[in-house]
Amino acid sequence: MVQPSPTLEDYRAAGVAGLPASLLLKKKILLVSPHTHETTPSVLTHPQLREFYPEMLFTLYSTIWATVPLLEAALTVSRERSADDAVAAKLVPYFQNHIAEELHHDEWMLEDMEVLGMKRSEILERLPPAGIAEAVGAQYYWIYHYHPVAFLGYLAALETDPVSAEVVKKAAAESGIPPAAFRTLLIHSEHDFDHCEDLNRLIDGLPLQPQHIRLMSLSAMQIAAAYDKAFTAMLPG
Amino acid sequence: MSNLDQLAKAGVPIKDMSAEEKQVVESLSQPELSVLLEVRTKYEGVCKGNRPVTSLKIL
Numbered sequence: 001m002v003q004p005s006p007t008l009e010d011y012r013a014a015g016v017a018g019l020p021a022s023l024l025l026k027k028k029i030l031l032v033s034p035h036t037h038e039t040t041p042s043v044l045t046h047p048q049l050r051e052f053y054p055e056m057l058f059t060l061y062s063t064i065w066a067t068v069p070l071l072e073a074a075l076t077v078s079r080e081r082s083a084d085d086a087v088a089a090k091l092v093p094y095f096q097n098h099i100a101e102e103l104h105h106d107e108w109m110l111e112d113m114e115v116l117g118m119k120r121s122e123i124l125e126r127l128p129p130a131g132i133a134e135a136v137g138a139q140y141y142w143i144y145h146y147h148p149v150a151f152l153g154y155l156a157a158l159e160t161d162p163v164s165a166e167v168v169k170k171a172a173a174e175s176g177i178p179p180a181a182f183r184t185l186l187i188h189s190e191h192d193f194d195h196c197e198d199l200n201r202l203i204d205g206l207p208l209q210p211q212h213i214r215l216m217s218l219s220a221m222q223i224a225a226a227y228d229k230a231f232t233a234m235l236p237g
Numbered sequence: 238m239s240n241l242d243q244l245a246k247a248g249v250p251i252k253d254m255s256a257e258e259k260q261v262v263e264s265l266s267q268p269e270l271s272v273l274l275e276v277r278t279k280y281e282g283v284c285k286g287n288r289p290v291t292s293l294k295i296l
Binding site: 024030031032214221224 | 257258261262264265266268269272273275276277
């Protein structure tokens with residue numbers, strides 16, 4: 001039987017008590033990264049997209065190549081704790097399935113960058129943005145030293161409210177960038193809506209305690225903030 | 238000092254926040270508030286006030 005979402009009575013603010021955990025998580029992500037609001041035009045509509053698109057793909061790649069290793073770490077720790085931790089036990093099948101869904105996305109992104117004329121060897125040798133490494137690295141700390149439920153916050157920040165396929169297709173058609181360089185973004189735009197629903201359903205069905213929710217929020221806010229920093233540095237002034 | 242007071246003291250324009258946003262801010266733990274303070278006071282180059290001009294959402 002699926003347990004109901006926590007009422008968050010332990011939260012100090014009475015105004016957010018009773019919100020489903022997934023919705024509260026989304027509201028916190030929006031606080032730290034209001035750029036992600038669904039009513040805000042996508043960065044793909046930026047008139048100078050062609051100038052910063054290669055850098056944007058590299059920033060995304062710096063995150064994507066860590067997704068499966070992070071999922072594997074989260075799965076390992078969840079399995080280890082599953083005998084006496086109800087939250088961890090419920091994470092096991094989700095992480096197992098999500099690994100299969102995320103496989104090879106880093107390779108696709110590499111191929112997209114090669115379409116732009118970027119050299120694979122140079123991409124692989126280049127240091128990722130330090131802020132991204134910091135936020136991704138924090139996930140290992142949370143997973144191994146606190147609780148693997150943290151990784152759901154990270155996924156919520158990156159996979160919820162994806163850009164629409166129409167926006168990606170329009171950018172591919174009108175930006176002057178080779179359309180093949182949008183393959184990975186297009187695939188995500190077509191599948192992340194399903195991932196988002198699965199994730200929200202999982203989060204709201206977990207027997208979460210307030211500390212789990214705070215951890216997911218912190219994890220989500222860290223990666224959302226890292227993206228804001230990286231993109232702010234990347235976008236033309 | 239409330240979370241909102243801390244944001245305001247740091248120069249974050251809270252007057253444009255909705256009542257719901259303010260409630261969520263007040264629910265933040267100190268580590269969460271620290272992340273929020275950092276990003277809203279140092280890295281709002283693509284924002285106008287509280288509002289973004291371009292979404293960074295990609296994946």
